[in-house]
Amino acid sequence: MSGPNSPRTSHIMPNYNRADLRFARGDGAWLTTTEGEKYLDFGSGVAVNTLGHSHPKLVQAITAQAQKLWHVSNLYEIPEQEALADSLCENSFAELVFFGNSGAEAAEGMIKTMRKYHAAHGHREKVTLISFAGAFHGRTLAALAAAGNPAYLDGFGPAPTGFVQCPSFDIGALEALIDDTTAGILIEPVQGEGGVRDVGTDFLRALRALCDKHDILLGFDEVQCGIGRTGKLFAHEWAEITPDVMAIAKGIGGGFPLGAVLTTQAVGEVMQPGTHGSTYGGNPLACRVGSTVLDVVLEDGFLAQVQDMAVYFRQHLARIIDEYSDIFAGLRGSGLMIGLECVLPNMDIVTALREAKLLSVGAGENTLRLLPPLNVEKADLDTAIAAIDTACQTLREAQTGEAS
Ligand SMILES: *Cc1c(COP(=O)(O)O)cnc(C)c1O
Numbered sequence: 001m002s003g004p005n006s007p008r009t010s011h012i013m014p015n016y017n018r019a020d021l022r023f024a025r026g027d028g029a030w031l032t033t034t035e036g037e038k039y040l041d042f043g044s045g046v047a048v049n050t051l052g053h054s055h056p057k058l059v060q061a062i063t064a065q066a067q068k069l070w071h072v073s074n075l076y077e078i079p080e081q082e083a084l085a086d087s088l089c090e091n092s093f094a095e096l097v098f099f100g101n102s103g104a105e106a107a108e109g110m111i112k113t114m115r116k117y118h119a120a121h122g123h124r125e126k127v128t129l130i131s132f133a134g135a136f137h138g139r140t141l142a143a144l145a146a147a148g149n150p151a152y153l154d155g156f157g158p159a160p161t162g163f164v165q166c167p168s169f170d171i172g173a174l175e176a177l178i179d180d181t182t183a184g185i186l187i188e189p190v191q192g193e194g195g196v197r198d199v200g201t202d203f204l205r206a207l208r209a210l211c212d213k214h215d216i217l218l219g220f221d222e223v224q225c226g227i228g229r230t231g232k233l234f235a236h237e238w239a240e241i242t243p244d245v246m247a248i249a250k251g252i253g254g255g256f257p258l259g260a261v262l263t264t265q266a267v268g269e270v271m272q273p274g275t276h277g278s279t280y281g282g283n284p285l286a287c288r289v290g291s292t293v294l295d296v297v298l299e300d301g302f303l304a305q306v307q308d309m310a311v312y313f314r315q316h317l318a319r320i321i322d323e324y325s326d327i328f329a330g331l332r333g334s335g336l337m338i339g340l341e342c343v344l345p346n347m348d349i350v351t352a353l354r355e356a357k358l359l360s361v362g363a364g365e366n367t368l369r370l371l372p373p374l375n376v377e378k379a380d381l382d383t384a385i386a387a388i389d390t391a392c393q394t395l396r397e398a399q400t401g402e403a404s
Pocket residue numbers: 101102103104105107136137138139188192193221222223224225249250
């Protein structure tokens with residue numbers, strides 16, 4: 001009674017809906033199952049595998065570091081952590097960095113930092129963070145309270161207070177929510193889980209002005225849209241404004257668990273010894289991997305190539321949407337953070353694509369995410385387009401078959 005298909009009792013908590021697939025290895029944009037079947041991975045572990053699978057530079061970096069030193073506590077200086085923080089700060093608005101291990105931990109660290117900033121300046125009443133409908137900041141209680149999706153909080157007892165959601169990307173509605181208790185605004189420049197909703201450069205600029213006007217902090221959650229996903233290192237660069245605080249994770253580790261809170265000097269300096277911490281956060285192994293991801297993404301021409309590939313892919317996707325208007329309704333997102341608005345239930349399309357050997361990810365508002373690795377090759381984009389065409393044909397035949 002053993003073997004991959006025999007019934008067995010799983011000891012894994014049942015909190016995920018899993019597809020019936022087991023992968024044994026990955027190479028670039030491709031995954032191979034334990035049975036030897038190949039899938040084109042345009043889910044990238046949900047925007048995590050920035051450089052695809054088994055990138056030689058990442059394999060080399062992690063192997064070399066593993067032979068030297070994996071983990072030491074933040075009780076000591078960690079040069080690998082210093083190096084990654086230097087590189088993040090040289091290439092962003094940031095002057096200080098805190099390292100953790102996940103997106104939720106980064107969002108949580110961002111929330112704590114934003115509140116502490118006001119407390120340290122004599123404003124303990126300024127605790128409220130305003131976020132937006134459709135937001136996702138992770139699964140810790142505070143991150144769930146910030147996002148405000150009641151379904152995700154159900155059954156988990158009292159949620160942390162001090163969070164308010166703005167129902168739309170509307171500056172008037174947002175300003176009406178600001179009062180003496182407001183600490184700041186939390187937003188994903190491009191919402192991921194919520195449905196690949198790009199909030200737009202005008203809105204981001206208006207947010208910056210609003211925060212300056214009311215002396216509150218602007219916090220960006222770039223856990224999904226950061227690290228080159230949109231064709232700039234950070235999505236907010238398209239708007240030519242900067243936040244006071246930013247959470248990153250997913251893409252920075254390229255598959256190794258790593259997250260960070262980036263801040264200006266004025267904001268981050270309030271996090272004095274004892275205020276916050278993370279046992280694993282910023283260990284040598286994680287930081288060597290993170291630095292290597294960042295080095296590749298910052299290589300000359302890399303982000304320009306992301307933009308070129310995005311234009312190419314989006315042109316073909318636009319043609320597919322035109323041709324299959326009974327299946328798709330529109331295209332969303334920015335760069336290689338691609339959302340397809342679905343007419344049919346999105347998860348039916350995810351399944352059909354998977355049967356055509358293309359992996360994608362569902363998202364809110366009945367959209368489907370395509371998140372290829374950032375170093376994707378044109379040939380793989382062509383393969384994906386062919387797979388989408390095949391899946392659409394199959395879906396259409398199933399529809400007309402049902403109708404007749
Ligand atoms: C995925 C995600 C998170 C949570 O990241 P985890 O690593 O799952 O904790 C937070 N914010 C955004 C925008 C995300 O996409």
